[in-house]
Amino acid sequence: MALQFKNTLTGKKEEFTPIEPGMVRMYTCGPTVYNYAHIGNFRTFMFEDLLRRYLLYKGYKVTQVMNITDIDDKIIRNSQKQGKKLREFTDPYTDAFFEDLDTLGIERAEIYPRATEHIDEMVAMIKTLADRGLAYEIDGNYYFKISAFNDYGKLAKLDLASLKPGARVASDEYEKESVSDFALWKAWDEKDGEIFWETEIGKGRPGWHLECSAMSMKYLGEHFDIHTGGVDNVFPHHENEIAQSEGCTGHQFVNYWLHAEHLIVEGKKMSKSLGNYFNLRDLMDKGYSGMAVRYVLLATHYRQQLNFTFHGLDAAAKALERYNDFIRNLESYDGGESDGSAGEIVETARSRFEEQLDDDLNISGALGAVFDLIRDINRLKADGKLSADEAESALELIRRFDTVLGFEMQQAGIEEEIEELIRQRTEARKNKDFATADKIRDELLSRGIVLEDTPQGVIWKRKV
RNA sequence: GGCGCCAUAGCCAAGUGGUAAGGCAGGGGUCUGCAAAACCCUUAUUCCCCGGUUCGAAUCCGGGUGGCGCCUCCA
Numbered sequence: 140m141a142l143q144f145k146n147t148l149t150g151k152k153e154e155f156t157p158i159e160p161g162m163v164r165m166y167t168c169g170p171t172v173y174n175y176a177h178i179g180n181f182r183t184f185m186f187e188d189l190l191r192r193y194l195l196y197k198g199y200k201v202t203q204v205m206n207i208t209d210i211d212d213k214i215i216r217n218s219q220k221q222g223k224k225l226r227e228f229t230d231p232y233t234d235a236f237f238e239d240l241d242t243l244g245i246e247r248a249e250i251y252p253r254a255t256e257h258i259d260e261m262v263a264m265i266k267t268l269a270d271r272g273l274a275y276e277i278d279g280n281y282y283f284k285i286s287a288f289n290d291y292g293k294l295a296k297l298d299l300a301s302l303k304p305g306a307r308v309a310s311d312e313y314e315k316e317s318v319s320d321f322a323l324w325k326a327w328d329e330k331d332g333e334i335f336w337e338t339e340i341g342k343g344r345p346g347w348h349l350e351c352s353a354m355s356m357k358y359l360g361e362h363f364d365i366h367t368g369g370v371d372n373v374f375p376h377h378e379n380e381i382a383q384s385e386g387c388t389g390h391q392f393v394n395y396w397l398h399a400e401h402l403i404v405e406g407k408k409m410s411k412s413l414g415n416y417f418n419l420r421d422l423m424d425k426g427y428s429g430m431a432v433r434y435v436l437l438a439t440h441y442r443q444q445l446n447f448t449f450h451g452l453d454a455a456a457k458a459l460e461r462y463n464d465f466i467r468n469l470e471s472y473d474g475g476e477s478d479g480s481a482g483e484i485v486e487t488a489r490s491r492f493e494e495q496l497d498d499d500l501n502i503s504g505a506l507g508a509v510f511d512l513i514r515d516i517n518r519l520k521a522d523g524k525l526s527a528d529e530a531e532s533a534l535e536l537i538r539r540f541d542t543v544l545g546f547e548m549q550q551a552g553i554e555e556e557i558e559e560l561i562r563q564r565t566e567a568r569k570n571k572d573f574a575t576a577d578k579i580r581d582e583l584l585s586r587g588i589v590l591e592d593t594p595q596g597v598i599w600k601r602k603v
Numbered sequence: 604g605g606c607g608c609c610a611u612a613g614c615c616a617a618g619u620g621g622u623a624a625g626g627c628a629g630g631g632g633u634c635u636g637c638a639a640a641a642c643c644c645u646u647a648u649u650c651c652c653c654g655g656u657u658c659g660a661a662u663c664c665g666g667g668u669g670g671c672g673c674c675u676c677c678a
Contacts, residue, residue, distance in 0.1 A: 150607095168678075176678085183678040211676075296606060297674070321675065347676045369678030370608095376676070399678070400608085401671095408671085438626080439616070444609075444671075451615055454627035461626085464640060491624095495617085503617045507625040514625095514642090521634095521642040573636055580638075591639045598640090 142197060142497045144365075145442060147373060147396040148294055152499055155395065157364050162200045165191070166355040166393075167248065168368035168376070169205040172232035173213045175418040178436070178447060179409055181243060182402040183369045185433065186441040186500075188245040190367065190397070192543045193496050203248035204358045207233055210254050211347055215334050225255065225334055239419045242429035243436070244545040250358050254350040261345045261353045262338045264387055265323050273386040275316065279326030279341045285319050288382045294396060295374035321379050322346035348379035352392075356384060366393040370400055402436075402445040409447075422452075428603055430548055431456040437544070440503055456603040458510075462546050463603070465513045469534045471595060472520060474527025481519055481529035485536050488512035492540060509540055550601060557588060557599075564590070565597055 142155040157163050167187040170176045176184075187205075194201050209229040218228035240247070265281050268274035273287050285291045292298060326343040327335040335342050355363065361384070368377060377396065384392040401408075404415040422432055434455035439445040488508050495504030516533045519525040525533075541547045564579040580590050587602045 170678085171676095180678045186678095295673080298605075319675070370672070371677050374606095374673065374675075379675085401678070403671085406670095434626095435615090442608090443616085446615075448615080450627080454615065457628090458626050461640095468640070501617075503615095503625075505617095507617065510625050517641055518643090568636085571636075577637070589639070592635075592637095593640075600640095 143499055144395050144397055145499050146394075147377075147398050148393075150296070153395070157199065158362065158394065161198070162202075163194050163365065164202045164359040164363035165194075165204070165365035165367065166351070166359060166363065167203060167205045167366075168351060168372055169207055169251070170232075170236050171208040171211055171213070172229045172236060173211070173217055174232060175235055175420060176239060177409070177416060177418045178422070178432070179369075179402045181239070181245075181419060181432075182436050182445055182447075183367075183399040184240070184245055185243065185436040186399040187367050188243075188545075189437060189441070189500055189502060189543065190365070191246060191248070192545065193500060196496075196539075196543050202250075202359065204250045204252065204355060205248040206351055206354050207236075207251055207253045208347070208350065209233065210334070210344060210350075215331060218334075219332055235420075242419060242423070243433045244430065245433075246545075252354045252358065254345065254354070257350060257354050257357065258336045258338065258345060260357055261324075261349045262340055264349060264353050264383065265340055267387045268323065268383065271386065273382075274323055276340075277315070279324075279343060280322060281324035281340065282315050282320040283323055283379065283382055283386070284316065285321075285382065286317060288386050290385065291382055292378065294381055295378045297374060297378070321348060321375065323349050323383070348376055349383060351376070352380050352383040352387070355380075356388075356392075361388045362391055363393060365395045365397060367397045367399070370398045373398055397441075399441045400444045402447050404447045405449075406446060427452055428456065430459055430546065431603060434459050434546065437502060438506060440499075440501060442499070459546055459548070460603045461513065462509070463548055464600070465517065466534065466537060466547060467550075467598075467600065468520070469516070469530050469537075471593075471598065472525070472527070472530045473595070474530060475520070475523035475525055477526035477529055478519070478522075478524040481516065481525055481533065484512065484515045484519075485529075485532050488515075489536055489539075496543070505543075509537070509544070512537065548601075548603070553588065553599065557583065557586070561590070561597060561599060568592075 143152050144155050145152045167184075170180060191201055191203055210225065214225070214229060218225055221228060265274055268283065269276070269281070273284055274281050275284055323346050324340060324343055325346060326341060331344065335344055355366070366377065381392050403409060404417070407413055407415060409416050419429070419432065423429070431452050435447060435451055436445070438455070488511065491508035492505045495501040495508060498504070512533070516525065520530070538547070560579050560583060564576045567573070567575040567579070583590060583599075589600050589602055591598050591600070
């Protein structure tokens, strides 16, 4: 089966065909760096990581762009509150974002453009839109004229006439021809203080939607393959991006729009007032590993609302342990006598894994194939019916899967002191001094080291 | 009011017409000095409810019930 994605634009599952064979250009909406990103944000970034990794697995060359939004109302407000310059305020959160990506094992995109470094491109777009009659200016503010763009609403399936002015619209402080029109450029205001750019179209700052249009087209071209984000971005953000971009170029902007559902916590919408709002650092402080969080965020299909629970986090850690033990145990396996069944087990796992992921990234189905492989190979191993060569091919396969899953944990070395304790315990066991041996084992466990006595000797691992 | 999504075991979660994947948790065993890891057996006669279509429905259709999202800068 060929790779298929559910395309928000068409509402259908469609076969994926890149514009340029063998090459995928994708834009993934990134963080607004006014705070630490929360686990809901990372759910979306994790989905994008899966998408990226699977495209690479399939042999595509991938160019992924993720923007860093480092200018918006909240950033201005909070930076001023703290008496900091823009970059002084946003840089630490930008750094923290990249640290968090590493903690979660999320691969880096090729390009991370900052909005504040692309003002010229945005201004150029506004001028083009104005020339084409799609933008107008009032008191130094520039707005996109929705009524002049026929396709408006095609992504979100919104009928313009049905857009009712609501409370949020009424709160808009700017004058506009139509309440539905959105800001491309905001003229400088006293409240903006030192935050402004002097440009051909005046003194001010860009609207939010424009940066993604300007930066995606700069790095990926006027027409590219995939654009992703959270479901809340469908409207208005992505709808507006289409309007701006296609308004400028006069042709199709993006072929496939993919959107990740939201994460909820213990069955409820995550919110600060409910006390169920978590960023990654909160979870690390509670003693959970980045990998366990990775597993939880990855394991639910991206179009399914993900119910994040602490019980689920514990379950994820156990599942990861099984996965990593499988790899570790295969590595130290001496081999037995083949009964000839391993080859089919490996091939079945490979085809099921790919078939599931080809189907709109059905990760739950793919994980089913992975854990079936683990059970089936472990069974052969337990029965002594797995040869060393077969063990090697199973190991190769799971490592191949791991280029997509990213679950394998590197075992950092252990300190000399711990090695010494392990030696002492081995000695004690040799002398049948089990009381001492068990005491050392408990001591190591409390320090996060788990020991296993095998026929080949003692091995250790870190607790997940 | 408009558009859309969801409901499968104690928990998480696949499956969209051919007789219920997988993970976690629970119970019983094998192995082990004891563990750990691993393996075996076991845990949904049934998929929110009521009708209908069909040889056959968790899957399709109609009607309910319950939960959720978006409707102008929230991933």
